[in-house]
Amino acid sequence: MKVLILGGGGFLGRKLALKLxxxxxxxxxxIDQMVLADIVDPKPIEAPFPVHYQPCDISNPASVADCIDAETDVIYLLAAVVSAHAEEDLDAGxxxxxxxxxxxxxRCRALGTCPVVVFTSSIAVFGGDTPQPFNDFSLPNPQTSYGAQKMIGEYLVTDYSRRGLIDGRxxxxxxxxxxxxxxxxxxxxxxxxxxxxPLNGEAANCPVEPDFKQLYLSPRKCIENLIKGAELQATDLGQNRCMTMPGKVWSIGQMIEAMTNVTGPAAATRITWQKQPEIEGILKGWHMDIRTDRGLALGLEPDDSFxxxxxxxxxxxxxQS
Structure with missing residues (x-):
C-alpha cells in the first residue's frame, strides 16, 4: 500500500505520518511506502518502510501530477490555506x-485508479442564520471565504465519489x-x-469572552479519527461522503478551568483579555451547536474532557526542560 499525505509538512500531517x-x-x-508532500520539503521521519519527501503546490496541476501516480492507494488531502489568510487574500484561498x-x-480521475481520498474540511461551513442545532445534513451556510471554499471541496469529494472516480470521505x-x-x-x-x-511560562491574549463556546478536539484524537476514517467502507458512508468529526463543546472559561485543574492556577494568570475585531468578526460567523451523531455511529471519538x-x-x- 502506498499512502500520500498532501500537507505532510504541517503539524497534523507529521503526526499522521508518525502514527502510520x-x-x-x-x-x-x-504500508509499503509513504510520500509526504508540501510547499516545502517536510522534515524526515523514521519508518520501517521507504518515505519520500516531495515539494508540492496543490494549486498547480503539474505539481499535483508529480505526487499522485497509479500506485497511490490512499491520499490524505490536508493541505490548505487557513481561515484568516483565506479571508485576507481571496485569490490565495x-x-x-x-x-x-x-x-x-x-488527477485521480485521469489515472482511473479510484484511490481512497480523505479530505479535511472545517466546521466553518456552518454559520449565519441557519436554524440550530446543526447536524451532518444541515444546509451549510458559511460566513467566510474559507468556509465557502471548504464547502465546495465537500461537494466535489461527494460528487467524484458518486461517479466512482475516487472513494472519498x-x-x-x-x-x-x-x-x-x-x-x-x-x-x-x-x-x-x-x-x-501560559503552560510554557509565556503570556497570551484571548480575543473573546470567557463564555465563547467552541467545538474542540485534541491532535491525538484527530489523528486516530483520520485513520479510522480512511478505513471506513464506502457502503457505510452512503450518498453524502462528508461529516463533522466528533468533538466536545465547552466555553473558553470551562477550558481554562480544566487547565487549572490539571496544572494549578499559575498558567491562567498569564492570559490577557483584549478583543481583536478582525478575529471576532470571523468567529461571530461560527456556530457551535453542532451534533456529530453520524461520526459517532461510525466509530469516531471525541476526547473525554478538556x-x-x-x-x-x-x-x-x-x-521538555
Missing part, C-alpha cells in the same frame, strides 16, 4: 482550498487544541495559544 509509521498498516494492508482540491480529484475538523508550535493565521489559533503559551487535552499536550508536545 508506527502502525505499519492501513485498510487491512501493510481560492487557489489552494478550491482549485487545489479540484486538481487532486482531476471528508471530515469537518473541530478546532484542534492544544496545537504545538507557534500561532498561525487561523482565526482559531488563539484556541491553542491561550493554553500553550483536562485530557491539556494532559495530551504536556505528554506529546510541550517543550
Amino acid at each position: 509509521a508506527k502502525r505499519q498498516a492501513l485498510r487491512g494492508k501493510s 481560492l487557489s489552494a482550498n478550491m482549485m487545489g482540491v479540484l486538481n487532486v480529484l482531476e 471528508g471530515f469537518r475538523l473541530p478546532t484542534i487544541t492544544v496545537r504545538p508550535g507557534k500561532p498561525n493565521r487561523a482565526a482559531s489559533s488563539f484556541m491553542s495559544s491561550i493554553f500553550r503559551e 483536562e485530557d487535552n491539556i494532559r495530551i499536550y504536556l505528554e506529546d508536545d510541550a517543550p
